[in-house]
Amino acid sequence: GQQLNQSPQSMFIQEGEDVSMNCTSSSIFNTWLWYKQEPGEGPVLLIALYKAGELTSNGRLTAQFGITRKDSFLNISASIPSDVGIYFCAGHGRGGSQGNLIFGKGTKLSVKP
Amino acid sequence: GAGVSQSPSNKVTEKGKDVELRCDPISGHTALYWYRQSLGQGLEFLIYFQGNSAPDKSGLPSDRFSAERTGGSVSTLTIQRTQQEDSAVYLCASSLGAGEDTQYFGPGTRLTVL
Numbered sequence: 743g744q745q746l747n748q749s750p751q752s753m754f755i756q757e758g759e760d761v762s763m764n765c766t767s768s769s770i771f772n773t774w775l776w777y778k779q780e781p782g783e784g785p786v787l788l789i790a791l792y793k794a795g796e797l798t799s800n801g802r803l804t805a806q807f808g809i810t811r812k813d814s815f816l817n818i819s820a821s822i823p824s825d826v827g828i829y830f831c832a833g834h835g836r837g838g839s840q841g842n843l844i845f846g847k848g849t850k851l852s853v854k855p
Numbered sequence: 856g857a858g859v860s861q862s863p864s865n866k867v868t869e870k871g872k873d874v875e876l877r878c879d880p881i882s883g884h885t886a887l888y889w890y891r892q893s894l895g896q897g898l899e900f901l902i903y904f905q906g907n908s909a910p911d912k913s914g915l916p917s918d919r920f921s922a923e924r925t926g927g928s929v930s931t932l933t934i935q936r937t938q939q940e941d942s943a944v945y946l947c948a949s950s951l952g953a954g955e956d957t958q959y960f961g962p963g964t965r966l967t968v969l
Contacts, residue, residue, distance in 0.1 A: 782944050784961050787957055787959075792955070830897055830898070843888075845898040846897050
């Protein structure tokens with residue numbers, strides 16, 4: 743089945759640093775989504791990308807839908823302690839079920855004040 | 856309600872017992888999804904409802920897992936004869952419609968099978 747490979751698995755950074763994480767797939771995805779999950783909570787949608795090449799920002803977050811439809815990255819600028827959490831990429835694949843998301847395994851972000 | 860709610864938030868059970876997990880979607884959302892998240896893993900799709908019917912049950916890991924949805928609203932995920940490998944966080948999400956509509960997640964039920 744379709745899979746998403748997310749990297750890095752974890753990051754330890756200093757407050758104020760920029761962060762970059764990415765997802766790749768061997769198959770095409772119609773959408774790319776980036777979620778953040780904090781302990782004891784469900785994932786919360788950060789950014790949704792619907793067109794190949796699309797670059798979208800949400801505050802300090804910027805994400806891009808790769809032109810090949812097989813990859814996406816998420817950047818966080820000037821990190822702050824509340825950015826701590828697990829970031830997941832997800833996508834709606836081609837064919838298959840209506841709407842179910844395929845998730846990467848997550849990038850755990852730790853921010854040192 | 857304001858968001859997706861799930862109950863219980865935590866469930867500890869003994870191997871072999873049956874458990875029921877409940878999801879209350881956002882009012883008016885027609886699509887409902889169940890996912891499973893094992894420790895350190897991403898979310899694994901289990902089943903999807905459009906209204907009260909489940910067009911896709913392909914993610915259910917075994918016939919011990921079943922789910923139903925009534926009145927186009929509340930859904931229950933039932934695991935029969937629980938096994939230790941069933942221990943995970945079970946997350947429910949709902950969206951306005953199916954397809955690529957944004958999915959909003961509940962806080963999950965953490966299931967521990969002893």
